[in-house]
Amino acid sequence: MKNIVFEHVDKAYDKNVIVKDLNMEIKEGERLILLGPSGCGKSTTLRMIAGLEKLTKGSLFMDGRLVNDVPCGERGVSMVFQNYALFPHMTVRNNIIYGLKAHRMEQKEIKARLKDVVEMLDLKGLEDRKPKDLSGGQRQRVALARAVVKRSAYFLLDEPLSNLDAQLRLRARKELVKIHETYGQTMIYVTHDQIEAMTVGQRIALMHEGKMQMLDTPSNVYNRPANVFTARFIGSPSMNIVESSYIKGTLVIGRQSIRLPGMWCALAKQNPSGRLYFGIRPEHMVLSGKPEDNAIAATVKYVEDYGNRYGVYVEADGMELIAVSEGNIPAPGQKVYIIPDFERIHLFDRVSQISLGYPEQIKAANAPYIVQPEEKTGKGGQNHGFVNQYQYV
Known part of the structure; x- marks a missing residue:
């Protein structure tokens, strides 16, 4: 299963604890939103999944495998950053296919994948331009295309729409949902924008001061807040x-x-x-x-x-x-x-x-309501509860 499981994970820089005792399962193929105010630990959590940050304590499983010490390039992830991180000297085409060429994929497959993402993200006609010749919305779509073309099992996005205006954000949200419905990756999306969280996510993990506050559907987070x-x-x-x-x-x-x-x-x-x-x-x-x-x-x-x-x-x-x-x-x-x-x-x-x-x-x-985490035991990502951080028992 292409799921992700956190077991009692901490992340600290010296005495500053950023993420505290995180227990969570991200289901295979779902769109999970990491939501919360600045400094809550959501981007750090995403970077731990990507392998860009080492865990201070606890265990992280991906597809049933302990990945605490597995390098970023061996985790099967693709990532979109807030600042897009495009190569300024490369054309749109070469930015998109750079990772595929680095992995020595066959030219025929590269061309097929490039054609698919260019059409999906409305980049046709821009293939030979460089990032400086593109608008903010076009750069954002190139960054998405570069991540999507890899067809990785895990699709990670760190506030990818924060630099866009309101109309472009609306369009981009629809594109993200379309991408997920097409490829079915396990998508983890970081944002501080509750509208993005409610419209894009199938579940929302709300964080505050490094702790999970609630993990549930957008409807339940809005209508049945845990705290x-x-x-x-x-x-x-x-x-x-x-x-x-x-x-x-x-x-x-x-x-x-x-x-x-x-x-x-x-x-x-x-x-x-x-x-x-x-x-x-x-x-x-x-x-x-x-x-x-x-x-x-x-x-x-x-x-x-x-x-x-x-x-x-x-x-x-x-x-x-x-x-x-x-x-x-x-x-x-x-x-x-x-x-x-x-x-x-x-x-x-x-x-x-x-x-x-x-x-x-x-x-x-027919029983009192008690809020408590439900934890099922298991190793290597098997049979972990954390499907709903708040249980009614």
């Missing part, structure tokens, strides 16, 4: 997170309280202290101009115009929240009432910052 960091990082505008306390069926927020539906109470009761974070996405609450049952009173501070919708910032008992609305926009200073969609709220433990879970998961499993 406060995930909830805040994913989504624009980000999720509202406010301190609250659970007391006898109600959630106290500031000096106000709202009644929780029964299944949410069952979850909240599992937190002995009752000290929680209440989370709600801006698009999952409604603003009303008149008092409503089970609503939170607030005052409008200011309004942002997004073109097709508005972001309404409000203050409730000293806490700032934002709601997204498409019409009937209140004016600054106006009193409003926030009505949460109780099917889409989130509750987190205030100490651990881990999600308490969701009612439908309790119904499905």
